Every structure is written in structure tokens, then in C-alpha cells.
Amino acid sequence: MVGLLSAFLICLLYVQVGGDDSPAVIAHGFQQDNGLTGRLKSSSEVHQSDVEPVSHLLSVLWTHQIREKSYSKILPGVAHDLIITPDMDVLEVLTGSKVPFPLSGYLFSDTIWSHIDERKISSRNVITGEKIYSNIRNGSFLMGSSREFLDSVRVIIDIVNGNKIQAIDLLSGKAVWEKTLASKIYNRPFYIDSLVYIANKDALFIYHRLTGEVLGEIAINGNINSELVADESNLYLAVENKGLVCIDLAENRVKWIFPFDNNSNFLIDILIDDQSIYFGDVSLFSINKITGQLNWSHGKAGGINVLKSDKLFLAGDYLLFYNNSLGEVYLSVVEKYKGVLRFQGLNSTIFSGGLTATNDGIIVEDLDYFEFLDFDQTNSILVGTIRGTICGIKVISDREK
Secondary structure, X not given: OHHHHHHHOOOOOEEEOOOOOOOOEOOOOEEEOOOOOOOEEEOOEOOOOOOEEHHHOEEEEEEEEOOOHXXXXXXXXXXXXXXXXXXXXEEEOOOOOEOOOOOOOOOOOOOEEEEEOOOEEEEEEOOOOOEEEEEEOOOOOOOOOOEOEEEOOOEEEXXXXXXXXEEEEOOOOOEEEEEEOOOXXXXXXXXXXXXXXXXXXXXXXXXXXXXXXXXXXXXXXXXXXXXXXXOOOEEXXXXXXXXXXXXXXXOOEEEEEEOOOOOOOOOEOEEEOOOEEEEEEOEEEEEEOOOOOEEEEEOHHHOOOEOOOOOOEEEOOEEEEEEEEOOEEEEXXXXXXXXXXXXXXXXXXXXXXXXXXXXXXXXXXXHOOOEEEEEEOOOOEEEEEEOOEEEEEEEOOHHHO
């Protein structure tokens, strides 16, 4: 990763997305619908097979209530089998039990525990719990979920007045550099080590977090409808009216563009594993990460219509998401390799008790969506939040059924 990023930053990167010199869109498995818009119709859709209740796969083991109501929409951080909550609690993934400070028995490569929401910025030492920095935030509203995160760089990036980038030194509390872009910034800053990626509708900018030096600029010419996602070789993002864009970090070029079947203008989660990329934009897609070609898709013809494209999650061999079936919102699960729908059910069916009903008898948990955070492959524990409650969820194997 470091070697590729070093090669990436030898010179300034200027890549045009969707211009005259951009690569041809990948159309494997599709039929061209409109040569002007580039919209494609899928001919590789997966259809439903027998579907089991979602409770056959998922079971809630423990819950933890976030005490501060204003933090209920902020996602915890997960590291070393520990969950770091917005309330400054540390929980064990397996049991949900609180772990006291100091966390001396854990080896953290990143020791700064940062929190940024619509109201404030704060940081603590993750080992001792000692407060490093706290201040009222006057920054802009940004798309996507706020989340606790661990870091090793003492500079945190905030967006102020819509288009102003402000780098704050957590030790001194002072701004160490500032930049003002020509258009408004909607996406949260994305960090890779000492680099920060910031996008507006014009371009994706790469800065050195400590100095503010401009290390790259990628012309976008469209609103970015996703958070940025990277692996060792590529950077992925969804651009409105263009599609899913893959940027090769080593060769400083757009590797491929996968056009959307139907552009919803919603915020899109992009998930990656060793071989594939998964995302939902009304339909659900699996794409080969190397070639940008379609593995499979789920659309209306296949019985799947993704309701919340920013609530997609990868857990082992499964993709979890929400869709509408007969007027009800269901948590749905497909196998990631072939896209077969395996499990489906209401949120309430995976809770063993403690559910809250409205006066009409409607279960409160069925009115909202899980935000899934992390999956512990070793112990098959899924971590998620719903309505200010953090949950440890067991993924039931076939042997346990």
C-alpha cells in the first residue's frame, strides 16, 4: 500500500472522468439502452430462490444503549475486538461488556480516538482515555454517517462554511492550514495514512494532512454520490450520471467506469473484498474488481429493489441490505458469490426480547434501519446500531441451525 501510494504521489495527478479521453464504459452482460445517456439494461439478473427467515441467520446476543441522545446517530468505532462508543465507553465485541481504562493489554497502531459530529470535535488517547482536545464545531453538514475512528495523525480535517477546508492540530487546537474550494463540499474527508481526499462537484483533491500540500487533483465534473473507498491498488467512487469509477493509483488513470442501471441520486455504499465490488443504486450489483465487468445484479425483474443504498453491508459470504416486499421493509440477505437471495425478515425477528411497541402495536425496531459497522470473521459477530442501541449480532452457521 505504501509503495503504491508513494508512486501515486511522485507527481500531481490530473485525471479526467468522463471526458473525451476517458476509458470506454464496461458493458459486459448488458445491452445498450441509450447511446447518449449511457444507461444500460441488465441481462444477467439473479432471480429469487427459496427464502428463509432472517432469524435463521442472525440473532441478537447483546445490546448497549447510547446514553447521550444527541449521539444516537453517531456510529461507534471498532478495533481489536473492541467497540468505541460515542459516549466514550469501550465494549467487548463478544459480550458487550464494558472494558475499563487504561487499555494496556491491547496493541494499538493508532492511538488517537477522534469524534466529530454536527456539534463538536473531540479526541482522546485510546489507551488511557485521557482527553486530548474538545471544541464546539461550527462546521458544515456533510453526507453520510458520523463515526468514531482511530487514527495516528494528530491533524483532523473539518469543513466550514460549505467549501472551506480547515486542518486542526489536536494538540494545540489551532488551524494549521486552510483551503477554500470553488464549490460546496458535501462528502466527508477520507483518510489514507497521512493523506486526505476531499471532493466537490468539480474534482477530487488529495492533500498532505500535516502541511496542506496539494498532492493530486482528479477532475470529476459531477456530484459524488458515495463515500470514497480504496484498496491497495485502486480508489472507487460513484459519480452522478457517470457511474462507478475506478482510479488506478499506480498508473494515475481511470481504469474503468461501470455505468448505473438507474441513477437514484442517493448516497451509495461501496463495498469491496478480494475479488469483487458491491453496491446498490435501486438495483444491487456485484462487479469484478479487476475488469469492472458485471458478475451479477438484482433488479425489479429479480424481485429486489434496494431501498437504502447507504445501508448495504458485507458480512462474510453475505450481503445485507433493505428492500420493500408487499409494503413492508425487510432486512434481506444475499450470497455474495452468486447473488441468490437466502434470508429475509423484519428487524424484530432477530431480537430475543426487550422490544418496544407503539400504541398501534407496531414494533419500533421495524420502523428503522440497522447501520452495520463491522464483522468479526473469527467469532462470526456482526456489530450494528439501531435507534441509538448498539447490538452484537451472532451470524448463525449452517452447523448451528
